Amino acid sequence: MVEKSSHRRRHCRKTWKEESASNVGGLWATCLPAEVATVGVAATGEAANGVVVAGAATVDGFNVQEEKWNETYQQYGFTKFSRDGLDAAQCIHCSTVLANCSLKPAKLSHHQSNLHPNIELTEEDLEAKRKRFDKQGTLPTYGFQPESKPMVQASFEVALKIAERKKAHTIGEELIKPCAEIMVRNVLGDKAKREISKISLSNNTVRRRIDDMAADVCNQVCQEIRASAFRASLQLDESTDIANQSQLIAFVRYEKEKKVKEEFLFCELLTTTTTAEEVKKLVDYFFEKNGLSWMQFQHICTDGAPAMIGVRTGFVTRVKSKWPHISNSHCSLHRYALASKTMPPELMSVLDSVISSINFIRGRAKNHRLFDLMAQEMGSTHTSLLYHTQVRWLSRGKCLARVFEMHTEVEIFLREMETRGDHRHENYKNPEFLMKLAYLADIFGTLNEVNVTLQSREASVSDVKDKLAGLGARIALWIRRLHRGNVAAFPLLDAFLLDRRKASSNGKQQQQQLDLPDDLKESIAAHLERLTSEFKAYFDGVEPAYYPWYKDPFGAVVDDEMEEAEELLMLRESAVAKAEFRKLSLSEFWLQQQDTYPRLCNKAAQMFLPFPTTYLCEAGFSVMFDLKPKKRNRLEMSSDMRLACSETKPNILKLVADCKEQVSH
Numbered sequence: 001m002v003e004k005s006s007h008r009r010r011h012c013r014k015t016w017k018e019e020s021a022s023n024v025g026g027l028w029a030t031c032l033p034a035e036v037a038t039v040g041v042a043a044t045g046e047a048a049n050g051v052v053v054a055g056a057a058t059v060d061g062f063n064v065q066e067e068k069w070n071e072t073y074q075q076y077g078f079t080k081f082s083r084d085g086l087d088a089a090q091c092i093h094c095s096t097v098l099a100n101c102s103l104k105p106a107k108l109s110h111h112q113s114n115l116h117p118n119i120e121l122t123e124e125d126l127e128a129k130r131k132r133f134d135k136q137g138t139l140p141t142y143g144f145q146p147e148s149k150p151m152v153q154a155s156f157e158v159a160l161k162i163a164e165r166k167k168a169h170t171i172g173e174e175l176i177k178p179c180a181e182i183m184v185r186n187v188l189g190d191k192a193k194r195e196i197s198k199i200s201l202s203n204n205t206v207r208r209r210i211d212d213m214a215a216d217v218c219n220q221v222c223q224e225i226r227a228s229a230f231r232a233s234l235q236l237d238e239s240t241d242i243a244n245q246s247q248l249i250a251f252v253r254y255e256k257e258k259k260v261k262e263e264f265l266f267c268e269l270l271t272t273t274t275t276a277e278e279v280k281k282l283v284d285y286f287f288e289k290n291g292l293s294w295m296q297f298q299h300i301c302t303d304g305a306p307a308m309i310g311v312r313t314g315f316v317t318r319v320k321s322k323w324p325h326i327s328n329s330h331c332s333l334h335r336y337a338l339a340s341k342t343m344p345p346e347l348m349s350v351l352d353s354v355i356s357s358i359n360f361i362r363g364r365a366k367n368h369r370l371f372d373l374m375a376q377e378m379g380s381t382h383t384s385l386l387y388h389t390q391v392r393w394l395s396r397g398k399c400l401a402r403v404f405e406m407h408t409e410v411e412i413f414l415r416e417m418e419t420r421g422d423h424r425h426e427n428y429k430n431p432e433f434l435m436k437l438a439y440l441a442d443i444f445g446t447l448n449e450v451n452v453t454l455q456s457r458e459a460s461v462s463d464v465k466d467k468l469a470g471l472g473a474r475i476a477l478w479i480r481r482l483h484r485g486n487v488a489a490f491p492l493l494d495a496f497l498l499d500r501r502k503a504s505s506n507g508k509q510q511q512q513q514l515d516l517p518d519d520l521k522e523s524i525a526a527h528l529e530r531l532t533s534e535f536k537a538y539f540d541g542v543e544p545a546y547y548p549w550y551k552d553p554f555g556a557v558v559d560d561e562m563e564e565a566e567e568l569l570m571l572r573e574s575a576v577a578k579a580e581f582r583k584l585s586l587s588e589f590w591l592q593q594q595d596t597y598p599r600l601c602n603k604a605a606q607m608f609l610p611f612p613t614t615y616l617c618e619a620g621f622s623v624m625f626d627l628k629p630k631k632r633n634r635l636e637m638s639s640d641m642r643l644a645c646s647e648t649k650p651n652i653l654k655l656v657a658d659c660k661e662q663v664s665h
Contacts, residue, residue: 067103075123076108077116079130092133093119152659154199156652159209163643166626169210172201213650214639220648221252221263222290228254229594230602231298233610234265235331236283236308236315237617238274241624243633246270248282249624249641251616253609258591260608262457262616264645267624267638276307276315294323301329301611304338331614332464332539333454337393339534340447346523350436351396353427354403357410358385360417360424371413380409393451397444404441404492407434431500432517435493439524442490446474455615460587462550464612468539472532479528482521550607551586553600554578567597620645 069080069087078089078098086100089108093116102108112119121129158172177199185193225232232254241247250265266286270278287293300316302308308315309330316328343351361367362385375383385406386399403410411428418425427433450471454464478489487494497516549556554572558565571577571593581589590604623644627637643650 065101067100069103073103073105073108074130075126076105076112077119077121077126077130078108079133091116092130149656149659151199153652153656155201155205156209156213156650156655158199158201159206160213160643160650160652162206163210163213163640166623166640166644168632169203169206172206173203177201210639210643212655213652214642216650216655217642217646217648218266218290220651221265221646222292224256224261224263225252225254225292225296228256228296230255230605230609231296233299233301234297235301235611235614235617236279237303237331237614237621238270238279238305238307239621239624241628241633242630243628246274247624248279249617249620250283251611251620251645253611255591255605255609258588258594260458260587260591261647263647264616264620264642267620267641267645269636269638274307276310276313276318279307279315280318294319294326297326298606299327299329299610301331301614303331303334303614327610329461329610329612331612332468333393333451333613333615333618335538336447336451336454336468336535339531339538340393340444340451342527342530342534344523344526344530347436347440347527350433350440351400353424353433354400354437355388357414357424358388358399358403361385361410361413362387367413367417370417371409374413375406375409378409380406382406385410394448397441397448400437400441401445401492404434404437407437432520434496435516435520436523438493438496439490439520442492443527454613455618457616458587459612459615460608461610461612462546462586462607465539465546466551468535472535475528475532479525482525482528485515485521487516547603547607550590550604554581564597564599564603567600571597571600 066086069089073089077092079092081088081090081097083097087103088100089098089103090096091098091111093112096111096115098107098111102111158176162169162172162176177197181193181196184196232252234250234252236248236250238246238248246269247267248270249267251262252265253260253262255261268282268286270282272278300319302316306314309328310317316326320326320328361371368384371385372383382402382405386402387395388399389395407428411425414422414425414428450467453467474489481487481489487497493516549558549568553568556568558568558572562568577589577593580592584592586604587608590601590608594601620641624637624641627640627644628635
């Protein structure tokens with residue numbers, strides 16, 4: 001009885017298949033599920049009996065009528081797809097691929113109504129979404145979605161934030177993750193909290209994530225340097241961290257996609273000495289490891305240390321001996337600070353007295369507390385003085401301005417706290433001393449303002465040259481005014497003299513006693529003239545090539561003997577170039593002319609690509625001290641520095657794809 005039943009079932013299946021083969025458009029096409037009928041489809045094939053059917057396909061050994069794609073099917077949310085030579089339809093909402101036999105309005109509409117009933121788009125929105133879908137990658141088009149690893153991706157992104165904010169690696173597991181679990185549990189419940197707890201944020205994991213992202217960023221930067229149309233510029237500087245280890249920092253400036261880009265290159269440890277030989281070995285090793293060459297660089301900017309710019313054995317000398325096309329410059333900020341130090345003896349004595357008073361008040365805890373309390377009781381705007389530090393370029397002007405502003409409080413405090421033989425407080429009642437103090441606060445305040453303008457990203461050689469030329473012209477004007485008794489250029493000094501005149505309006509003092517003394521005029525004029533000569537000595541004739549037409553190619557005088565004269569004349573007649581010059585920055589404008597005026601662009605690149613200062617290195621040292629405080633003095637911070645200082649972002653999705661999903665236990 002069982003054998004008969006089995007035979008009957010086999011006979012029924014055979015009869016059903018034969019009927020289906022004879023009427024392909026009927027039972028077979030309607031019975032197969034649309035999402036399943038894609039298996040085993042061929043463009044043309046042989047039936048079970050070996051007969052080839054033209055215009056038909058073979059599915060599991062049966063002849064099936066081939067359907068053709070119709071553009072009207074797009075209204076159902078599908079786009080054309082081809083598999084094994086047959087037309088098919090792919091849903092733009094879920095990427096599902098329907099079989100060739102499902103290319104019928106009824107089946108396409110059935111898919112949309114059952115699986116996407118809430119999606120209602122206008123024809124314009126549907127067409128726009130279809131175009132975006134067609135531009136997607138290959139894998140989604142063929143129905144393969146990349147493996148989702150949300151836990152790994154979250155771990156990478158949190159590690160990136162930790163590095164960018166210069167925090168300890170343990171903060172992920174000790175603070176960020178517990179706080180996230182508390183918030184998610186209270187808002188979304190325990191189930192979501194258990195999912196969040198799977199994210200690995202241990203110290204070692206964060207370390208690995210940061211290293212992987214730093215390596216990816218380094219690879220991107222090196223590829224961009226190699227692909228740049230111009231040779232890059234390099235700035236180097238060395239400093240000591242909290243653990244007394246010498247760190248060498250380098251930044252690079254290069255062209256990318258018709259724009260100038262500044263990037264962090266490396267921060268490496270000088271393990272032995274800080275000589276020029278060791279510095280060059282370290283830089284050469286980094287270049288070799290990352291596929292770079294000195295032929296890809298044109299300029300080096302460093303500080304004035306002998307190890308960097310020594311005439312015989314300095315780092316720059318060693319590089320130029322093998323690569324003579326390399327040019328170099330001494331950081332303009334360092335030269336500016338050196339030139340600003342000059343001062344006549346009568347003014348230097350005032351500065352020394354002020355520094356002594358500051359150290360007496362700020363250097364002793366008791367004095368500092370008492371001075372703070374006294375300033376509060378007197379209703380002063382400020383309650384404490386500022387230290388003067390030689391290595392901090394802006395501290396001189398700031399501390400002098402603060403002392404002059406609080407000279408009354410300083411005089412009272414020193415008088416009350418004076419010891420036998422100490423008469424420092426008398427200086428702050430001496431009008432001539434206060435005039436000198438006011439002048440020093442004014443002049444160093446102005447020098448600080450110019451110094452700050454030099455400390456900027458994307459500053460060019462021409463920018464520094466123009467600002468220093470402007471400062472020189474201002475100093476010359478101040479000297480001429482000073483000889484006429486006009487001190488309006490020095491606000492604090494001018495206000496002090498005005499207050500004295502108002503206080504003596506009763507006429508008891510003669511007018512000449514209220515004006516600036518002649519010997520002080522001579523001292524101030526001598527100081528200003530000395531500043532001018534020092535700036536000329538440090539800056540004149542030591543800058544890279546300068547082209548007057550760089551800033552204004554349409555108004556500059558054209559010399560017939562210039563190599564670029566023809567291109568410059570052609571550029572001046574271009575209406576398109578004039579429009580671009582008005583709306584683009586100088587570097588962007590010249591890079592846009594690279595294809596049309598290559599000679600002009602190559603010379604202009606010598607103006608905007610070289611670094612005029614080591615400002616980025618100085619800013620990098622500030623980041624280094626934040627990253628490596630006393631409690632983290634064993635940190636190997638090369639990777640952290642790269643993520644904290646770099647403008648390039650790591651390709652996290654690529655890194656996630658190369659990792660395995662491992663949840664935290």
